[in-house]
Amino acid sequence: MEPPNLYPVKLYVYDLSKGLARRLSPIMLGKQLEGIWHTSIVVHKDEFFFGSGGISSCPPGGTLLGPPDSVVDVGSTEVTEEIFLEYLSSLGESLFRGEAYNLFEHNCNTFSNEVAQFLTGRKIPSYITDLPSEVLSTPFGQALRPLLDSIQIQPPGGSSVGRPNGQS
Amino acid sequence: MWHAISRTSRMSQSGCPSGLLADKNISSSATRVIVKTAGNQKDFMVADDISVRQFKEMLLAHFQCQMDQLVLVFMGCLLKDHDTLSQRGIMDGHTIYLVIKSKQGSRSLAHSFRDLPTNDPCHRDRNTKGNSSRVHQPTGMNQAPVELAHFVGSDAPKVHTQNLEVSHPECKAQMLENPSIQRLLSNMEFMWQFISEHLDTQQLMQQNPEVSRLLLDNSEILLQTLELARNLAMIQEIMQIQQPSQNLEYPLNPQPYLGLETMPGGNNALGQNYADINDQMLNSMQDPFGGNPFTALLAGQVLEQVQSSPPPPPPSQEQQDQLTQHPATRVIYNSSGGFSSNTSANDTLNKVNHTSKANTAMISTKGQSHICATRQPAWIPALPSIELTQQLQEEYKDATVSLSSSRQTLKGDLQLSDEQSSSQITGGMMQLLMNNPYLAAQIMLFTSMPQLSEQWRQQLPTFLQQTQISDLLSA
Numbered sequence: 115m116e117p118p119n120l121y122p123v124k125l126y127v128y129d130l131s132k133g134l135a136r137r138l139s140p141i142m143l144g145k146q147l148e149g150i151w152h153t154s155i156v157v158h159k160d161e162f163f164f165g166s167g168g169i170s171s172c173p174p175g176g177t178l179l180g181p182p183d184s185v186v187d188v189g190s191t192e193v194t195e196e197i198f199l200e201y202l203s204s205l206g207e208s209l210f211r212g213e214a215y216n217l218f219e220h221n222c223n224t225f226s227n228e229v230a231q232f233l234t235g236r237k238i239p240s241y242i243t244d245l246p247s248e249v250l251s252t253p254f255g256q257a258l259r260p261l262l263d264s265i266q267i268q269p270p271g272g273s274s275v276g277r278p279n280g281q282s
Numbered sequence: 283m284w285h286a287i288s289r290t291s292r293m294s295q296s297g298c299p300s301g302l303l304a305d306k307n308i309s310s311s312a313t314r315v316i317v318k319t320a321g322n323q324k325d326f327m328v329a330d331d332i333s334v335r336q337f338k339e340m341l342l343a344h345f346q347c348q349m350d351q352l353v354l355v356f357m358g359c360l361l362k363d364h365d366t367l368s369q370r371g372i373m374d375g376h377t378i379y380l381v382i383k384s385k386q387g388s389r390s391l392a393h394s395f396r397d398l399p400t401n402d403p404c405h406r407d408r409n410t411k412g413n414s415s416r417v418h419q420p421t422g423m424n425q426a427p428v429e430l431a432h433f434v435g436s437d438a439p440k441v442h443t444q445n446l447e448v449s450h451p452e453c454k455a456q457m458l459e460n461p462s463i464q465r466l467l468s469n470m471e472f473m474w475q476f477i478s479e480h481l482d483t484q485q486l487m488q489q490n491p492e493v494s495r496l497l498l499d500n501s502e503i504l505l506q507t508l509e510l511a512r513n514l515a516m517i518q519e520i521m522q523i524q525q526p527s528q529n530l531e532y533p534l535n536p537q538p539y540l541g542l543e544t545m546p547g548g549n550n551a552l553g554q555n556y557a558d559i560n561d562q563m564l565n566s567m568q569d570p571f572g573g574n575p576f577t578a579l580l581a582g583q584v585l586e587q588v589q590s591s592p593p594p595p596p597p598s599q600e601q602q603d604q605l606t607q608h609p610a611t612r613v614i615y616n617s618s619g620g621f622s623s624n625t626s627a628n629d630t631l632n633k634v635n636h637t638s639k640a641n642t643a644m645i646s647t648k649g650q651s652h653i654c655a656t657r658q659p660a661w662i663p664a665l666p667s668i669e670l671t672q673q674l675q676e677e678y679k680d681a682t683v684s685l686s687s688s689r690q691t692l693k694g695d696l697q698l699s700d701e702q703s704s705s706q707i708t709g710g711m712m713q714l715l716m717n718n719p720y721l722a723a724q725i726m727l728f729t730s731m732p733q734l735s736e737q738w739r740q741q742l743p744t745f746l747q748q749t750q751i752s753d754l755l756s757a
Contacts, residue, residue: 189358191355191358193360200383203384204381204382208322231377231379233355233358234358
C-alpha cells in the first residue's frame with residue numbers, strides 16, 4: 115500500500131483590531147482581550163474563509179487583511195483537493211450559506227473550526243472560538259449586542275466557492 | 283450479502299452472517315459512531331469490527347446515493363474499503379465525516395470574482411426594494427466602484443512592501459489631515475451622544491471625572507490633539523525638550539494631583555512619568571486611528587491649558603526654530619482653508635452633493651487607515667504594560683508641564699481649529715450625524731475596525747441615496 119499523500123493544513127489568524135483590542139479592551143470591556151480574531155483555513159495552496167458572502171477562497175494571504183498575524187499548524191490531511199471542494203460545496207449550501215452568517219454565533223471562526231475538524235480531526239484553539247462568549251459576557255458587550263449583531267464581516271479580495279447557481 | 287442493522291446491539295454477538303470477518307478473532311461490540319455530513323449528522327450503531335465497505339453499505343440506504351459517491355474521512359484520513367473501523371481507531375462516540383460526491387464527477391467550481399458591493403446581501407436587498415431609491419441609484423453606485431478600484435489598487439500591491447513603509451509617518455499624517463476625520467472627532471455633541479448611550483462608558487467617566495469634563499467642556503480637544511499627533515517631529519521635539527522644562531511648574535491648574543511636583547521626591551516621580559508619556563504618546567502615534575482616545579483627549583486638554591497659562595521661559599533658540607519651522611502648521615491651514623472656500627461656493631441647493639463629497643472623503647480615508655493598520659512600526663518603543671486608566675492622570679500632569687514650552691507654536695493652531703469648527707460644512711455634517719445617531723455610533727466603531735469600515739463602505743451608496751431622498755423631500 116503506497117503511503118497516502120499528506121497535505122498540510124494551516125490556520126491563518128488575523129487580529130481585526132490590529133492591536134486595538136489588546137489595548138482598549140480593559141477600558142471598554144473591563145477584561146483583557148488579546149485580539150478580535152478572524153481566521154481562515156489554508157490547504158491545497160488556497161485560503162478558505164467564511165463571511166457574509168458565504169465561503170470564499172483566495173491565494174494564501176490574498177485578502178485585504180494582508181499577511182496573517184499568526185499561523186497555526188493544524189495538522190495534515192489525506193483529503194484531496196477534489197474531495198475538499200466537494201465538501202465545501204455542500205457546506206456552502208447548508209451550514210455556511212451567506213445568510214447563515216452571524217457575527218457571534220456563526221462566523222469565520224465557526225467555519226475554520228468545522229473545516230479543521232473535517233480535515234484533521236482537530237479543533238482550532240479555544241481562545242479563538244471562545245472570543246464571542248467572552249465579549250458577550252461583559253455588560254458592554256451586551257449593550258452593544260444589537261449593534262454588533264447587524265455587523266457582517268467579509269474580507270474583500272476573495273472569490274466565492276460553490277456551484278455557479280449556489281449563491282442566487 | 284451481509285446486511286446492515288443500524289441502531290441495534292444484535293451484532294454484539296461475534297461474527298457476521300456473511301462470514302467476511304469470520305476469521306477475525308475480535309470480540310465485537312456495539313459502537314456508536316456519528317456520521318457528519320455538511321448539513322447534518324446522524325448516529326449509527328455498528329460493530330467495531332465492521333469494515334469500511336460494510337459501513338458504507340449501511341450509509342447507502344440513508345443517503346440515497348451510490349457506493350462510489352461516498353467518501354469517509356476520520357481524523358484527516360480517508361477510510362479505505364478494506365479497513366475496519368477499529369483498525370482506524372474509531373471508537374464509541376467518534377465522528378466520521380461523510381462527503382457525498384456529486385454524480386457527474388468533479389463539480390465545476392465557481393471561482394468568479396464578484397463585485398464587493400453586491401457581495402453584501404443587505405445591500406442588495408435594499409437596492410432592489412423601494413422604487414424611489416432606484417431612481418438615484420446611479421449616483422450612489424458610481425462611487426463604489428471607483429472607491430473599490432482605488433482601494434484594491436492601492437492596497438493589494440503593497441502587501442509585501444508594507445514593512446518597508448513602516449517608518450514613513452506620511453501615511454498617518456495623511457489620514458489625520460483629512461478634514462472629515464477631524465470634523466467627526468471635533469463634534470463633541472455627537473461624541474457625547476454616543477457615549478451617553480452606553481451606561482458603562484458613563485460609569486467609566488464618573489470614575490474619571492477629568493475625562494468626562496474634557497468631553498463635555500472642550501469641543502476642540504480632539505481636533506487639536508489630531509493636529510499635534512499628526513506632527514511627528516513636533517512630538518519628538520516636545521519629548522526632547524521636556525527634560526529642560528521639567529522644573530517648570532504651573533500651579534494654575536486646579537487638579538489636585540498636580541501638587542505632586544512640590545512634594546519631596548515628587549520630581550523623581552515625575553521623571554518616571556516623563557518616560558511613561560514618551561512611550562504613551564509615541565504609542566498613540568503608532569495607532570493609525572489616533573491611538574487611545576483618552577490619551578488623545580488628555581494631550582489635547584493640555585494644549586488649551588497651555589494657552590491660558592503664563593508664558594514659560596523660552597526654550598533654547600535652536601529648539602524653537604525647529605518647532606516653528608515645521609510645515610505642519612501650514613498644512614493644517616491649507617486643509618481647513620480649502621474646505622471653507624468649498625463651503626462658500628456651494629449654496630444650500632447643492633447640499634446633496636456636498637454631503638456626498640464629505641462621505642466619500644471619509645470613506646477613502648478609512649481605506650487609507652486600513653492600509654496604515656497593517657503596518658507595525660518597528661521604531662516604536664514597546665508600551666509598558668500599565669493599566670491605561672491609571673496612566674491617564676499621570677499623563678495629564680506630565681503633558682501639562684512638558685508641552686507648555688511649545689505654547690507659542692501651538693497657539694496658532696488653536697485659532698485655525700476655531701475657524702475650522704465653525705465652518706458651515708462642519709455644521710452640515712454634524713447635523714446629519716445628529717439626525718442619525720445610530721449611524722454616528724456605527725461610524726465610531728468603524729474607525730476602529732478595518733473590516734467594519736469596509737462593510738460600511740459597501741453600504742455607502744444606499745446611504746447616499748437615502749440622504750438624497752430626505753433632502754429632496756425637505757426641499
